[in-house]
Amino acid sequence: MSTxxxxxxxxxxxRSVSYLILAAWTLFLVYSFGWILASxxxxxxxxxxxxxxxxxxxxxxxxxxxxxxxxxxxxxxSLIYCVISCTGILLLATPASYILSRSNFRGRKxxxxxxxxxxxxxxxxxxIPLFMMFTxxxxxxxxxxxxxxxICGGIPFTxxxxxxxxxxxxxELEEAAIIDGATPFQSFRLIMMPLxxxxxxxVTVFNFLSLWADYxxxxxxxxxxxxxxxxxGLQIVIRSMLNQGNYAGIFAGIMLVFLPTLIIYIFLxxxxxxxxxxxxxxx
Amino acid sequence: xxxxxxxxxxxxAPAVLAYMxxxxxxxxxxxxxxxxxxxxxxxxxxxxxxxxxxxxxxQSKVFLESFGRIGIIWLMGGAGIFGSAFLFxxxxxxxxxxxxxxxxxxxxxNLIPVVAAAAMWTQYIFNIRFGLSKNIFSALGLESLxxxxxTSHTFIFWAMLIAYIWGGIGHxxxxxxxxxxxxxxxxxxxATLDGATMLQAFFKITLPLLRDVIRVAVxxxxxxxxxxxxxxxxxxxxxxxxxxPAIYLYxxxxxxxxxxxxxxxxxxxxxxxxxxxxxxxxxxxxALIYGVLNLVFKEEKLEY
Numbered sequence: 272m273s274t275x276x277x278x279x280x281x282x283x284x285x286r287s288v289s290y291l292i293l294a295a296w297t298l299f300l301v302y303s304f305g306w307i308l309a310s311x312x313x314x315x316x317x318x319x320x321x322x323x324x325x326x327x328x329x330x331x332x333x334x335x336x337x338x339x340x341x342x343x344x345x346x347x348x349s350l351i352y353c354v355i356s357c358t359g360i361l362l363l364a365t366p367a368s369y370i371l372s373r374s375n376f377r378g379r380k381x382x383x384x385x386x387x388x389x390x391x392x393x394x395x396x397x398x399i400p401l402f403m404m405f406t407x408x409x410x411x412x413x414x415x416x417x418x419x420x421x422i423c424g425g426i427p428f429t430x431x432x433x434x435x436x437x438x439x440x441x442x443e444l445e446e447a448a449i450i451d452g453a454t455p456f457q458s459f460r461l462i463m464m465p466l467x468x469x470x471x472x473x474v475t476v477f478n479f480l481s482l483w484a485d486y487x488x489x490x491x492x493x494x495x496x497x498x499x500x501x502x503x504g505l506q507i508v509i510r511s512m513l514n515q516g517n518y519a520g521i522f523a524g525i526m527l528v529f530l531p532t533l534i535i536y537i538f539l540x541x542x543x544x545x546x547x548x549x550x551x552x553x554x
Numbered sequence: 555x556x557x558x559x560x561x562x563x564x565x566x567a568p569a570v571l572a573y574m575x576x577x578x579x580x581x582x583x584x585x586x587x588x589x590x591x592x593x594x595x596x597x598x599x600x601x602x603x604x605x606x607x608x609x610x611x612x613q614s615k616v617f618l619e620s621f622g623r624i625g626i627i628w629l630m631g632g633a634g635i636f637g638s639a640f641l642f643x644x645x646x647x648x649x650x651x652x653x654x655x656x657x658x659x660x661x662x663x664n665l666i667p668v669v670a671a672a673a674m675w676t677q678y679i680f681n682i683r684f685g686l687s688k689n690i691f692s693a694l695g696l697e698s699l700x701x702x703x704x705t706s707h708t709f710i711f712w713a714m715l716i717a718y719i720w721g722g723i724g725h726x727x728x729x730x731x732x733x734x735x736x737x738x739x740x741x742x743x744x745a746t747l748d749g750a751t752m753l754q755a756f757f758k759i760t761l762p763l764l765r766d767v768i769r770v771a772v773x774x775x776x777x778x779x780x781x782x783x784x785x786x787x788x789x790x791x792x793x794x795x796x797x798x799p800a801i802y803l804y805x806x807x808x809x810x811x812x813x814x815x816x817x818x819x820x821x822x823x824x825x826x827x828x829x830x831x832x833x834x835x836x837x838x839x840x841a842l843i844y845g846v847l848n849l850v851f852k853e854e855k856l857e858y
Contacts, residue, residue, distance in 0.1 A: 285752065292641070303679065366565035367565055385577070388577075389577035389578070391777060392581055393780070393836040395803050395833065396580065396803070400580040401576065403826070486787075509677070525673050536665055544657055
């Protein structure tokens with residue numbers, strides 16, 4: 272009897288420790304974001320004296336980083352990059368993933384091999400010849416260079432994700448369509464595409480989040496400040512604000528960069544997390 | 555079917571060619587460039603130097619030290635990330651309430667754009683005047699830790715490593731967790747009935763069954779660390795203490811000012827050929843790491 276009670280106590284104890292660790296992690300996140308959010312609408316003096324929000328909410332901090340520091344423009348730039356790139360990736364990757372999941376053709380292994388091997392190549396190395404070429408073509412002075420790299424670079428992940436999805440659909444649907452006289456292309460467009468909408472949305476969320484957060488490629492390939500992305504813009508803004516000692520502005524900038532990600536995550540975290548987990552099993 | 559073959563080609567070729575353009579082509583061209591001295595981005599001034607770039611790199615203290623640095627990151631960061639990932643996986647599968655909420659919370663730092671995450675740590679958490687670490691350590695009465703200048707040259711590497719571990723735990727937790735969840739419940743239940751503790755069950759049953767998952771995770775971690783760029787670069791651009799091989803490659807090719815300053819000529823000298831050689835070395839090391847790790851974790855089909 273006594274061992275059983277001891278067991279119960281032990282189990283209860285380890286359960287409490289579990290909650291304690293998980294709560295500590297969560298508390299750190301919530302507290303830090305809460306503090307940064309509060310600081311972003313306080314004054315720098317209040318930040319230094321530890322009296323956040325004492326003089327009310329200063330939305331001016333956001334207005335200043337958005338306009339004077341051009342983060343508003345960079346925000347729009349990043350949105351444009353993301354929307355065009357995500358669309359371009361889908362246009363290229365969707366047909367390819369359909370073929371990879373459906374047809375057994377010669378060279379199939381080679382194609383998969385190219386996509387897999389490419390992911391082990393050091394990203395920084397690939398930038399050298401591309402930067403050389405884009406410099407000659409003038410593609411570092413506009414949207415072009417970065418868009419090309421975003422679209423081409425997003426293909427493997429998207430192809431693997433979508434071909435996994437297409438493989439899970441029964442082939443009977445297309446077979447029936449072909450018997451009814453549809454061409455393979457028609458059966459792809461009219462039967463498979465409508466079914467794939469959910470998967471296309473999910474993979475686009477992933478692509479959007481990773482492109483939104485991109486740092487290295489944008490750092491190298493955008494030479495003109497009119498086409499700068501939000502991440503690079505934030506880095507430059509932080510540097511100049513440190514010189515001015517404007518901490519409230521820094522925290523407003525951080526929130527501005529992080530908020531789109533956070534909003535998407537609040538609505539879709541379950542879907543995002545479960546898809547990464549599913550992907551982890553397959554590899 | 556003739557139609558079918560045409561469709562395969564037109565559906566597949568654009569994606570394959572587009573991806574080869576940003577993967578295979580740059581590798582081939584970089585390898586070619588690595589044998590030349592290239593001192594401008596127009597590529598007009600090229601001089602064949604044979605293995606000269608590789609020899610220079612092997613004699614460069616900064617380059618060699620950067621490998622020691624990612625070695626430390628691999629080992630200590632790996633211990634931190636994998637230790638936490640196993641701990642969180644065990645906690646999340648122990649039947650607690652709010653599992654999916656905590657799982658989302660653990661993953662969240664992975665999604666924070668790196669510039670924002672770096673700024674959060676350097677400007678807030680590690681701030682010497684009003685930072686969280688200062689306040690926590692002061693409250694605990696640990697004055698020496700509270701007054702530690704985390705963002706000074708002495709400690710910036712460790713500050714970066716802590717932030718980097720925090721940012722990477724989520725992804726590896728999801729990978730390990732996926733493996734842990736596939737371990738059949740009955741195995742663990744019968745072990746606990748036979749008197750094994752939770753810890754024993756984890757080490758004796760769960761861990762051995764996770765071999766393949768761990769192999770994938772270790773390969774991923776190694777490749778990620780080998781190419782580590784964004785976190786240290788965003789954390790402390792101008793600090794030599796956080797220079798990784800990829801950052802060194804970047805500064806050779808583009809100068810430390812960033813934004814493709816090489817093209818505008820603002821940064822002065824660029825060493826494009828030598829940067830390409832550094833890229834070749836990194837690629838060879840990635841292949842080597844992959845080969846070695848596959849030998850260490852020989853693939854064995856476990857049936858369960």
